Amino acid sequence: MERRDFLKQLTLLSTSGLLLLGGNGWAARAIGDDKGQKRLVVVFLRGAVDGLNVVVPYSESPYYISRPTIAIPRPGEDGGALRLDEHFGLHPALSAIMPLWDKGTLAFVHASGSPNSSRSHFDAQDYMETATPGYRKTPNGWMNRLLEVLPGTRSATEAISLGPTLPRILSGPAAATNIALNQAGTRPTPLDRPEIQAAFDRLYQGNDPLSVAYRDGEAARKKLLAELTEEMTMADKGAPSPVGFADEAQKLGRLIARDSTIKVAFLALGGWDTHINQGSVSGQLPNRLKALGETLATFVQALGTTYSDTVILVMSEFGRTVHENGNTGTDHGHGNVMWVMGGDVRGGKVYGQWPGLSGNELYEGRDLAVTTDFRAVISAVLESQFGFSTTQLNIVIPNGPKPSRDIREIMRA
Amino acid sequence: MKTKQLSSAMTSVRIFRTWIFYIVALSLGFSALPSNAQAESIPSELKPIHVLNRLAFGPRPGDVERVKSIGVDQYIKEQLSPNSLSPPDSLATRLESLSTLRLTAPELFVEYGPPSDATQKGDQQAVQRARQRARVILEQATEARLVRAVESPRQLEEVMVNFWFNHFNVFAQKGLDYLWIGSFEKEAIRPYALGRFRDLLGATAKHPAMLFYLDNWQNTAPNSPGARGAFKGLNENYARELMELHTLGVDGGYTQDDVITLARILTGWGLRRPGQPFQARAARVVGAPGSENVPDSNGFYFDSNRHDFSGKVFLGRTIKESGISEGEEALDILAQHPSTARHISYELAQYLVSDDPPKSLVDRLAKEFLNTRGDIRAVLNTLFHSPEFWDGQYFAKKFKTPYEYVISAVRASGYPLVNARPLLGMMQQLGMPLYGCLTPDGYKNTQAAWLNPSAMTQRLNFAVALAAGRLPLNQRPIEPAEQMGEIKQPATENQPSRVEPLDSTNLTKLLGDALSAETRTTLDNSPGPFRAALILGSPDFMHR
Numbered sequence: 001m002e003r004r005d006f007l008k009q010l011t012l013l014s015t016s017g018l019l020l021l022g023g024n025g026w027a028a029r030a031i032g033d034d035k036g037q038k039r040l041v042v043v044f045l046r047g048a049v050d051g052l053n054v055v056v057p058y059s060e061s062p063y064y065i066s067r068p069t070i071a072i073p074r075p076g077e078d079g080g081a082l083r084l085d086e087h088f089g090l091h092p093a094l095s096a097i098m099p100l101w102d103k104g105t106l107a108f109v110h111a112s113g114s115p116n117s118s119r120s121h122f123d124a125q126d127y128m129e130t131a132t133p134g135y136r137k138t139p140n141g142w143m144n145r146l147l148e149v150l151p152g153t154r155s156a157t158e159a160i161s162l163g164p165t166l167p168r169i170l171s172g173p174a175a176a177t178n179i180a181l182n183q184a185g186t187r188p189t190p191l192d193r194p195e196i197q198a199a200f201d202r203l204y205q206g207n208d209p210l211s212v213a214y215r216d217g218e219a220a221r222k223k224l225l226a227e228l229t230e231e232m233t234m235a236d237k238g239a240p241s242p243v244g245f246a247d248e249a250q251k252l253g254r255l256i257a258r259d260s261t262i263k264v265a266f267l268a269l270g271g272w273d274t275h276i277n278q279g280s281v282s283g284q285l286p287n288r289l290k291a292l293g294e295t296l297a298t299f300v301q302a303l304g305t306t307y308s309d310t311v312i313l314v315m316s317e318f319g320r321t322v323h324e325n326g327n328t329g330t331d332h333g334h335g336n337v338m339w340v341m342g343g344d345v346r347g348g349k350v351y352g353q354w355p356g357l358s359g360n361e362l363y364e365g366r367d368l369a370v371t372t373d374f375r376a377v378i379s380a381v382l383e384s385q386f387g388f389s390t391t392q393l394n395i396v397i398p399n400g401p402k403p404s405r406d407i408r409e410i411m412r413a
Numbered sequence: 414m415k416t417k418q419l420s421s422a423m424t425s426v427r428i429f430r431t432w433i434f435y436i437v438a439l440s441l442g443f444s445a446l447p448s449n450a451q452a453e454s455i456p457s458e459l460k461p462i463h464v465l466n467r468l469a470f471g472p473r474p475g476d477v478e479r480v481k482s483i484g485v486d487q488y489i490k491e492q493l494s495p496n497s498l499s500p501p502d503s504l505a506t507r508l509e510s511l512s513t514l515r516l517t518a519p520e521l522f523v524e525y526g527p528p529s530d531a532t533q534k535g536d537q538q539a540v541q542r543a544r545q546r547a548r549v550i551l552e553q554a555t556e557a558r559l560v561r562a563v564e565s566p567r568q569l570e571e572v573m574v575n576f577w578f579n580h581f582n583v584f585a586q587k588g589l590d591y592l593w594i595g596s597f598e599k600e601a602i603r604p605y606a607l608g609r610f611r612d613l614l615g616a617t618a619k620h621p622a623m624l625f626y627l628d629n630w631q632n633t634a635p636n637s638p639g640a641r642g643a644f645k646g647l648n649e650n651y652a653r654e655l656m657e658l659h660t661l662g663v664d665g666g667y668t669q670d671d672v673i674t675l676a677r678i679l680t681g682w683g684l685r686r687p688g689q690p691f692q693a694r695a696a697r698v699v700g701a702p703g704s705e706n707v708p709d710s711n712g713f714y715f716d717s718n719r720h721d722f723s724g725k726v727f728l729g730r731t732i733k734e735s736g737i738s739e740g741e742e743a744l745d746i747l748a749q750h751p752s753t754a755r756h757i758s759y760e761l762a763q764y765l766v767s768d769d770p771p772k773s774l775v776d777r778l779a780k781e782f783l784n785t786r787g788d789i790r791a792v793l794n795t796l797f798h799s800p801e802f803w804d805g806q807y808f809a810k811k812f813k814t815p816y817e818y819v820i821s822a823v824r825a826s827g828y829p830l831v832n833a834r835p836l837l838g839m840m841q842q843l844g845m846p847l848y849g850c851l852t853p854d855g856y857k858n859t860q861a862a863w864l865n866p867s868a869m870t871q872r873l874n875f876a877v878a879l880a881a882g883r884l885p886l887n888q889r890p891i892e893p894a895e896q897m898g899e900i901k902q903p904a905t906e907n908q909p910s911r912v913e914p915l916d917s918t919n920l921t922k923l924l925g926d927a928l929s930a931e932t933r934t935t936l937d938n939s940p941g942p943f944r945a946a947l948i949l950g951s952p953d954f955m956h957r
Contacts, residue, residue, distance in 0.1 A: 126851055190874050203950070217867055327537055
């Protein structure tokens, strides 16, 4: 029943998208209110990050029993976790984001995740990107549906994603731009040659959908190219690039800070599928976490004052087994931790109900249970950040669970 | 308003047609109706390009002349009997060189699957090494698919392989399907692309790639003697998609009870992991391959120990408890169901005629489907001879998918396809990686699914690069083994890295019939060297 209704709703959605395209180009939308400057950035950790070693439940003895070689020591011990509260500590490799925690703009939701039990990366990522766990045929991603209901004027640079292809989470009828923020992304393409462009401009000067798409695409590219070229020149004068994606994050951050038409951004980072030699305080996972922490810190810095209007959500498809395996790694699990940061975030707190790590408290006898549906966290953020009504929210997150009062607390109203 | 004006003069049929046209025109974004809104047939000089755009992935140099000389009827007839057309020797040799395509699914598992002893010891590095080595399977499958799509004279077969693969989609990166994607297409799709629907249904149901993708290999009667471990319960996944996507369609008139019953019917339809000793259980070891407890050449077998032998009522029909033949009976019922006929007919009409296919055509095709017991060739023959197929309002109105765009551009260029990677890369960039559709409904073929601003920019850049001869289509790619650092080969600097730029005169000759007056004017007013790129990037070439 629910599936059917949902399908119909989506059909309606995509039909209206088509008519928008076919009519007078992009229809102008309600003029933005004070929510018009709000941004949302989603960072997806593909491969399932080990949340139990990100936000460490150091007060739980089963944690240390289950992980004889890869556990993170208690705060105060050698290489110990950075104390968050009386139960949880942050992996020491993430020290770069501790200042955000201390300032109260970084929060975590522990034991969060998908209600679906799949331990397949591709199923679970798909469900998180469509926000329809268990239903595989959703045609569009939830961030694309978000574009449909966002107030303000439509632009092809409203949503950008870093990477070679548009990810599932942003795919759908609303225009979104993906840019590869490496050399290839900023290298001029044949279409940037004025005489070629002029010829194509003549071919696509009508009001038909192809011409409209062509002009939107050209406008988006021109704008991003101009700003990125300037960014690169600026960045080159600065300090050498930090590790990992921090360089890209910096460009993205500055771009968002400069360009108020960008409302939504997406960044995916891989390398979290740590089945072997995960490492404890040093090693594979700590190296990745260090890079991620620095990426996020750089990004926040690059956003500047725009950070106060931005929410950054960090999520991953599922968590990893409580017990370490025979290769000093962890296997595919269930519950995980979500990270929420931004100006309006009531940070400095680990949210969610902690289910415990003892035998009978574990999901299917092996994994951290999920006590907060990831959709509830997204919904709470969207409600506060964009002031969405229930109807609007239901388009973005169809049939999603209502966030509990505790989860709503994450955001300052 | 327009309808009112017309209504006095025209019959109700005409009004309906006009209305349909109005809807189509709206969705295509026409700002005004052409004065001549009635359905007119495609003029005969455009018929050759029309069949080449719909029964083939567009024309290659010489194709239009050839169709003109033999006539469109003969062309359709030939395409419906692909065995009458012999592939060129070069293509046959090329396909023969792709060694993994000759292996059966069990052989692929033994040769390229995770090493069984290593898995037991938990040697993840050995598993990863095997996984890397197995990449050659996907490389060869994609090469075979694309080279055929570009060079095979049996174009309709390729057009239908593309259609049926999407209809019965499996995802190359789900579980062990990276091993079996090529085998799935070769064994379960290609042989029946123009054959009987029931054969397609049976072959896909039993292929390990599908058994894995939609989890039916684990589907087990909860209290059966074989229920244990990962095989402990009912898994509805395949049963549901079998009805919703493969046969009846979402509104095809089945209930959740039917889903559960079909899942119970299909308990025990699984696969024997090759390399594992076959545990013959006392009785039932006799029988033909694929029957009870005896694997067929693809590794499918029916495990009677995990089957639900209780009685069942499926879609209102009593299914006698009889083991594997219950599943065969259910597939018979589904293949012959009027909802299936309608669902498949709609999809065919959408793929080959219009995003919003005329109901009259869908009805006619469904009738033919039922009358011929799902003979795909017969249904296609009806479609290609229908007035709707030749209706001028649908001419060159299907927006090409990334797959169709890229392949048709390379076909029009006439370049030989030695290296398919630039094509694969482009499809990936445009969001349509070959064998990379995650969801079981496969890729869509409508304009709404594929037209977006970045896609236009990327298509035009591809057109420019292709026309300038800048894509390394004639350069052998680096062998996968070499990428892994196992084989060192001398650098290939002496090989030409580019092909000759495209000559716009040849392209104009090839596609001239299909180019609009506006496009021609723009071409005439543009510098010569850009003309070829403009043709491949024109709105006319974006459609088929």
